[in-house]
Amino acid sequence: MSAGVIAFVLLLAVAAYACAGGTDYGAGFWDLTAGGAERGKRPRWLIDHAMAPVWEVNNVWLVFVLVILWTGFPVAFQTLFTAMWLPLALAALGMVLRGAGFALRKPTRRLARRRIYGAVFALASLLTPFFLGTAVGGIASGRVTPGTDASADAWSNPTSLLFGLLTVAATAFLGAVFLTADAVRFDVPDLASYFRRRALGGLVVVAVLAAVTLAVTHGDAPHVWRGLTHGAGLALALVSAVFLIATGLLLLRGRARWARLGAVGVVAAAVVAWGVAQRPYLIPPSLTVADAAGDPATLTWLAWVSLVALLLIGPAVALLYWLDTHGELEPLTDADLQRGRPAPEDTTDDD
Template sequence: MTLDLPFIWAGLIAFAVLAYVTLDGFDLGIGILFPFGGNEASRNLMMNSVAPVWDGNETWLVFGGGGLLAVFPLAYAIIMPALYAPLIAMLIGLVLRGVAFEFRWRTRRGRFLWDAAFFAGSLVAALAQGLALGALVQGIKVSGRAYAGGWWDWLTPFSLMTAVALVVGYVLLGATWLNMKTTGEVQDRARRVAMPAGIALLVLIGIISLWTPFLHGYYYHKWLAFPAILYTAPVPLLVALAAYVLVESLAEQRDHLPFLAALALFVLSYIGLSISFYPYIVPGAVTIAAAAAPAKSLAFLLYGAVVLLPVILGYTIWSYWIFGGKLDPEAGYH
């Protein structure tokens, strides 16, 4: 039996991107919520709830980008120039919010600057990722082995919609994370944000889901034509279930369930996207098989991934476990 290496790698890269979106999602969400976090002690707590893990979360983005270069170099070479402006904006946003984690403890007079950088950087990164996602779903012009579109192709009504949706989604993740990790006033505030954010996200997911099939006949046939709809119907049904759990658990003031339900919404939306993409990696233009690097490259990196990814997951879970439970407002090393 021979392994379908490109398919395995498409799955691994997809997993890395999903890990990034969900993990960095909640800490970007906290950045977006930061200015609305109340007094300084509350905001310190918000930041400290993600300070030990944000760096690991962001490493999934490096893995997604580096992995794409390694195993789908053609896709990397087409997508990166196509999404040039949003990607550069995302990187600059991530620079600003990343340094804020340390910098804001190193000054008192200038702290407000880094608090602003933490917020603005997180918001810009989230918007840019949403724009990039929307542009990718909408399709990229390709000629030969290169991007062939213009410099503003990424900016469309659809990509603006996905950008707003991703920001709202990250806010929901951040709010439900805080609900899980904190008590008292910070938790109360997080709950008040989570409910409207959850409802707004569901509406936006609905709009995007109904919009997507009409972008391309290709998506339409996958989602709405019979009999394909029999295979794809479970996804929206599960979204409805997750939505129900989210709203119920928030109403019942549960600690963990809202975060898990928000994660489920992300995972299901992501599965929906993957169904739309497959078998393409650049929708409508380049398939997974066509973009794949030679088998020797795929196999070489797969040996490492088989051994190292479980180890990485192991110590990542260990690290989350160490910093698990409700946060102690007095703890910190700064």
């Protein structure tokens, strides 16, 4: 089995996690910026309902990424987790804290504890994509090579920091677009306008950061810059830009449901463009896909496992997403939004 095929499967899995997990991280970003308890009550209640059915299943894509990288490209796995263990460890810690905060804040009856869990969830939703983005930037900038020791320079350079900021902006954009569609589906026009404005603002920030990041890669990550400005990498980058413009027009025309597809297209095309721009390297410019690949027999079995997963798990996940985006899993009433919580609660601050 060709190592290039498995590398492409890995890239698609990364794109899937960027879109699915990124939407959840973006919802957490807007939870963080929603304001105080009274002002942010209704946006946060919509965020809870929008995330609840799917936030756990989105991590399936991350597990798939780690399995493919670990078994299919063990040299790359060792190199990345040795050189950038700190940002990756912080991202992993953020995932754990984020999940715990989201799961515990909803059933908690005491206001003080709910605020703590909510703050943990929101802050982790900001920091986790940032550190994942810095790790990607470290790969793109060529500062990681086999045998590289852990160093702050591997993930705190200009390319890494801009990739981190761009990742946060992209997740915020995705989250706002999906929340706009959720507000429309729940027939809450004021929240639809609330998140539409934030989606359009996120779109502008993504466009600006993408342009700045591309300019910085010219000198700081020349191999990736050349890949993004020539051939297939350039074509995919242009596709991402077209999706970005289309998403903005759909939002302005009130077509929030179609805008979700556009937002996913923006992120998916951008991730694939980055992967294609790195060819033939898995870690440019020192470790090619062929050199990083494991045993051919392992790659063959990994291909079969990926195919089985696609046939068995793929339809189930697709059905779950369809049910969620069509409001078949957890209905939300206007009365819910007005009171903010479905049942009376104890709001005392003492234990």
